[in-house]
Amino acid sequence: MLETTEHGDTAVLTLSHGPVNALDLELLTALPGALAGVADAAAVVLTGAGGCFSAGVDLKRIGDGGPPYVAEFLPALSTAVLALFDHPRPVVAAVNGHALAGGCVLAAACDVRLMSGGTIGLTELAAGVPFPTVPLEVMRHAVGPAVGRLVLAAERLPREEAHRIGLVDMSDDLLPDALARATALTAAPPEVYALAKRQLHAPAHERIAARREQDDPGVEQLWSAPSTRDRLRGFLARLAGR
Numbered sequence: 001m002l003e004t005t006e007h008g009d010t011a012v013l014t015l016s017h018g019p020v021n022a023l024d025l026e027l028l029t030a031l032p033g034a035l036a037g038v039a040d041a042a043a044v045v046l047t048g049a050g051g052c053f054s055a056g057v058d059l060k061r062i063g064d065g066g067p068p069y070v071a072e073f074l075p076a077l078s079t080a081v082l083a084l085f086d087h088p089r090p091v092v093a094a095v096n097g098h099a100l101a102g103g104c105v106l107a108a109a110c111d112v113r114l115m116s117g118g119t120i121g122l123t124e125l126a127a128g129v130p131f132p133t134v135p136l137e138v139m140r141h142a143v144g145p146a147v148g149r150l151v152l153a154a155e156r157l158p159r160e161e162a163h164r165i166g167l168v169d170m171s172d173d174l175l176p177d178a179l180a181r182a183t184a185l186t187a188a189p190p191e192v193y194a195l196a197k198r199q200l201h202a203p204a205h206e207r208i209a210a211r212r213e214q215d216d217p218g219v220e221q222l223w224s225a226p227s228t229r230d231r232l233r234g235f236l237a238r239l240a241g242r
């Protein structure tokens with residue numbers, strides 16, 4: 001589900017769950033522990049198995065009556081994001097394919113993102129479901145004003161466009177480039193890097209921690225509306241029928 005391998009003094013964490021690395025509760029809750037488990041590594045690369053980085057939260061589990069999205073998935077996503085922010089060493093996202101919705105958010109919570117292919121973006125509104133506050137904070141932190149376009153137009157950006165808005169750097173040789181970038185980031189003394197990272201993330205960290213247990217009440221309200229459940233079922237049916 002979350003594989004750890006060593007490449008020299010860098011740890012590579014690979015999201016590995018089904019064909020699109022959908023984020024279920026187990027995967028999200030495993031991430032903070034996996035980061036803690038590689039605390040001795042000089043740097044971390046986060047990537048996806050197969051041809052996808054991650055297609056976002058596991059909509060099938062939610063649609064099947066799995067753990068409730070607002071009460072359980074959102075806090076788990078927030079905790080995973082905060083663990084990426086809090087990890088004192090460099091964390092590089094190697095975006096090896098589609099990184100959508102929650103997948104985009106996890107990549108955006110890394111210090112640096114390299115992308116080789118696929119698309120990246122926030123697809124919640126295209127699925128007809130409400131956009132939660134924590135992803136909004138992470139994305140605003142990562143791309144500034146471009147967050148409006150990502151959230152409201154729900155575009156799936158190819159890497160060239162994602163590069164243009166400052167979300168990713170492009171790579172044609174992803175893992176070697178990600179490892180090289182991770183190593184380059186270790187040039188600063190560890191305690192100096194850790195302090196800079198803490199300073200950089202402090203405002204977003206505070207807002208996310210404050211929202212971890214309770215999102216905007218409007219999100220919960222819309223999520224439980226029958227019309228939203230219908231749209232989610234329709235979205236899943238369209239996915240299955242492609």
Ligand SMILES: C/C=C/C(=O)SCCNC(=O)CCNC(=O)[C@H](O)C(C)(C)COP(=O)(O)OP(=O)(O)OC[C@H]1O[C@@H](n2cnc3c(N)ncnc32)[C@H](O)[C@@H]1OP(=O)(O)O
Binds near residue numbers: 055129
């Ligand atoms: C509040 C909630 C927020 C959200 O998370 S909103 C939704 C966010 N996610 C998305 O919008 C992404 C939806 N997925 C896709 O657009 C596509 O997939 C991809 C572009 C990622 C990949 O396309 P391709 O390579 O053609 O694969 P495939 O046939 O569409 O999917 C393979 C299997 O994976 C399932 N799947 C795709 N996304 C999810 C998901 N987010 N959660 C759970 N399952 C997912 C499909 O249904 C299918 O399954 P089967 O093989 O049984 O037909």
